[in-house]
Amino acid sequence: MPELTESVSRLINEFARLPGIGKKSAERLTYHVLRVHRNEALALADAIRDVKENVRYCRNCYNLAESDECAICRDVRREREILCVVEQPRDLIALEQTGVYHGLYHVLLGRIAPLDGIGPDQLTIDALVRRVRDGTFRELVMATNPTVEGDGTALHISNLLSEVPSPIRITRLARGITSGSVLEFANKEILSDALTGRREF
């Protein structure tokens, strides 16, 4: 479209690359950026840049962090004998918001999904096995999503850990959460029930 300036076309295209943003929404967001005060628009640009420059994965648990270790691993008040395995940082956040869990985490950064070409090697499972073998964990809580892929990932991990010489107890979240749903959208009550009612894996 020669009627749009080059900068405007480019911003529409960049917005349209975001998930769930179509061409029309991208145009609307671009007109919003054009309309708002310069400082408001630049705050968004700077926030994007800062996230890419400052945020990395925790070297222990692969949670989001702004230094080598995340805030949870650095927190001396956390129980260090219990480890909760989640797929994504956003799952960790959802669990933290319940206030029920006080142990450590391990973020897999995904789930085993053969149809999407995601195998165990692309996750942080090796690091998890090392943590369990070298650590002093009493219990490992599987908090993968209650889906076929999440359950499969948990099963794969529990099989791997059964070969590790460690008397660790493996539990999973109680099915207060409904099968087929997505963890990040469950509310606090549902997640609290699931944490409190966890069972032997």
Added chain:
Amino acid sequence: MPELTESVSRLINEFARLPGIGKKSAERLTYHVLRVHRNEALALADAIRDVKENVRYCRNCYNLAESDECAICRDVRREREILCVVEQPRDLIALEQTGVYHGLYHVLLGRIAPLDGIGPDQLTIDALVRRVRDGTFRELVMATNPTVEGDGTALHISNLLSEVPSPIRITRLARGITSGSVLEFANKEILSDALTGRREF
């Protein structure tokens, strides 16, 4: 949420300020930014910055421009005796895409909307009256939106111009049934417009 890093929280908040983006969508967009390659995320940040730094309004017609004058005002092939009045740059773009109109434009940057506190002074109506008075336009095409506010804005402008000593012809976009629509589903207003504006076959 202490579990999110500061940069991540900030980006979620910035995304949530965009129109049509709620808290959950803002989180999803933020996780997308975290996941994609650094260059892809920075391309969006840079595109936002470039739009705010490079794009301004054309000094003649208030279309978007990257220099003092927009591409249409600079185009010597455009007809300079006909002026089309639109509410927003996006309306101009929609009209340009038809390829039917070859004249110049005037972008009001809004419409008179008393309920939203937008009066004539917040639009570019003064500049339009100046252009008509000082220019050599033969015809002015009102292409405001066919809504109560768009029609009201067009009426206000035509009243103002009737006081300007200029033999300009004021027209408006034809109203009728839309191509590809079904007669039985057109409402009374649409059919009234279509009947009143009927032409020789």
